[in-house]
Amino acid sequence: MKKAVxxxxxxxxxxxxxxxAKKIGYKTSCLTFNYGQRHKKEILFAKRLAKAAKSQCTVLxxxxxxxxxxxxxxxxxxPENRKFSGRHNIPLTYVPARNTIFxxxxxxxxxxxxxxxxxxxxxxxxxxxxxxCRPKYYRTFNxxxxxxxxxxxxxxxxxxxxxxxxxxxxxxxxxxxxxxxxWSCYKGGSKPCGVCDxxxxxxxxxxxxxx
Amino acid sequence: MKKAVxxxxxxxxxxxxxxxAKKIGYKTSCLTFNYGQRHKKEILFAKRLAKAAKSQCTVLxxxxxxxxxxxxxxxxxxPENRKFSGRHNIPLTYVPARNTIFxxxxxxxxxxxxxxxxxxxxxxxxxxxxxxCRPKYYRTFNxxxxxxxxxxxxxxxxxxxxxxxxxxxxxxxxxxxxxxxxWSCYKGGSKPCGVCDxxxxxxxxxxxxxx
Numbered sequence: 001m002k003k004a005v006x007x008x009x010x011x012x013x014x015x016x017x018x019x020x021a022k023k024i025g026y027k028t029s030c031l032t033f034n035y036g037q038r039h040k041k042e043i044l045f046a047k048r049l050a051k052a053a054k055s056q057c058t059v060l061x062x063x064x065x066x067x068x069x070x071x072x073x074x075x076x077x078x079p080e081n082r083k084f085s086g087r088h089n090i091p092l093t094y095v096p097a098r099n100t101i102f103x104x105x106x107x108x109x110x111x112x113x114x115x116x117x118x119x120x121x122x123x124x125x126x127x128x129x130x131x132x133c134r135p136k137y138y139r140t141f142n143x144x145x146x147x148x149x150x151x152x153x154x155x156x157x158x159x160x161x162x163x164x165x166x167x168x169x170x171x172x173x174x175x176x177x178x179x180x181x182x183w184s185c186y187k188g189g190s191k192p193c194g195v196c197d198x199x200x201x202x203x204x205x206x207x208x209x210x211x
Numbered sequence: 212m213k214k215a216v217x218x219x220x221x222x223x224x225x226x227x228x229x230x231x232a233k234k235i236g237y238k239t240s241c242l243t244f245n246y247g248q249r250h251k252k253e254i255l256f257a258k259r260l261a262k263a264a265k266s267q268c269t270v271l272x273x274x275x276x277x278x279x280x281x282x283x284x285x286x287x288x289x290p291e292n293r294k295f296s297g298r299h300n301i302p303l304t305y306v307p308a309r310n311t312i313f314x315x316x317x318x319x320x321x322x323x324x325x326x327x328x329x330x331x332x333x334x335x336x337x338x339x340x341x342x343x344c345r346p347k348y349y350r351t352f353n354x355x356x357x358x359x360x361x362x363x364x365x366x367x368x369x370x371x372x373x374x375x376x377x378x379x380x381x382x383x384x385x386x387x388x389x390x391x392x393x394w395s396c397y398k399g400g401s402k403p404c405g406v407c408d409x410x411x412x413x414x415x416x417x418x419x420x421x422x
Binding site: 103 | 273274275276278279301305309310315322324343352359360362
């Protein structure tokens with residue numbers, strides 16, 4: 001059975017990505033990060049999701065002492081009801097090189113277990129404008145994968161890159177994803193705040209579903 | 212004063228690299244990793260080196276639970292008196308995607324503090340054949356740097372890439388590097404073993420210095 005590493009955050013997109021990888025026939029090993037994020041509770045959701053998908057899940061703790069993000073520094077306010085005005089408006093929730101760090105660990109894990117695929121639920125349609133969610137970033141990272149390791153042929157797979165949130169939810173439902181097992185809100189409180197980017201993109205997807 | 216992040220291992224090459232960055236006029240912030248390596252004592256050397264260079268030094272702990280390297284797994288023997296037969300003979304001391312992980316953190320750190328340079332003492336002449344020490348790897352990583360972050364213009368600088376160990380030592384001496392403050396041996400015992408790749412490359416450099 002072919003193996004894949006799946007970057008699992010506990011959010012909707014990575015949940016659907018995990019189920020896509022399973023559907024295609026991969027034996028999946030999930031990788032989740034405790035990186036000092038405010039919404040640490042997403043880790044609990046990631047573990048539950050992995051369990052529901054009968055997948056292994058490794059939680060790695062990494063420290064980014066330089067912070068410089070509203071997701072890591074409680075003194076920076078999480079932006080609320082923000083306009084999604086594309087790539088020139090990267091919000092304060094951006095974490096410097098976060099996906100680069102996550103993908104590097106995923107590459108290491110993949111090579112160590114002999115997996116030829118690394119799945120990530122990145123999306124460049126209904127997103128916050130983060131540079132490390134864009135197609136050209138993934139194209140270049142795939143070039144790097146070719147040169148970085150002893151094991152050849154490891155690829156990043158981004159099945160959701162060009163999908164709307166609505167389509168992601170539709171696909172997830174088809175694949176049997178239980179969205180109650182996912183967490184999006186950046187604030188990580190007892191209930192979703194409804195006004196951060198993550199909440200609003202989530203509800204955008206679901207509203208379209210209902211209409 | 213322009214800023215740089217320097218990946219500092221405690222070995223000779225990164226020590227010389229740090230002093231090069233200082234010489235060029237960078238305000239340096241060193242980044243050292245405690246990644247479960249056998250030769251953990253190199254971290255102490257890195258700290259001493261940073262102090263000698265009047266540079267800040269941050270030590271990050273990262274865990275690679277999948278190991279798959281003689282540097283991380285004490286059940287795998289460190290190869291001794293190995294032939295350096297080039298790129299098709301990557302030794303068991305190779306750590307999956309290690310430099311990719313280190314550079315990702317360095318990129319995050321650089322972006323957070325507004326540094327436009329990341330220095331790494333990679334060498335593709337007197338080296339063990341690791342894929343993440345080769346010029347094409349760094350070329351591609353620099354392409355990734357362009358696309359990965361909000362802050363534009365961050366570059367990887369590899370001043371030692373094409374130098375022999377002999378030349379690295381010569382240059383280091385000229386810059387005032389105290390090589391007694393560096394540690395190379397992979398085994399990390401009380402004295403260098405003299406037979407691992409790191410010891411042999413080090414002594415190769417110094418022997419040529421004496422001749």
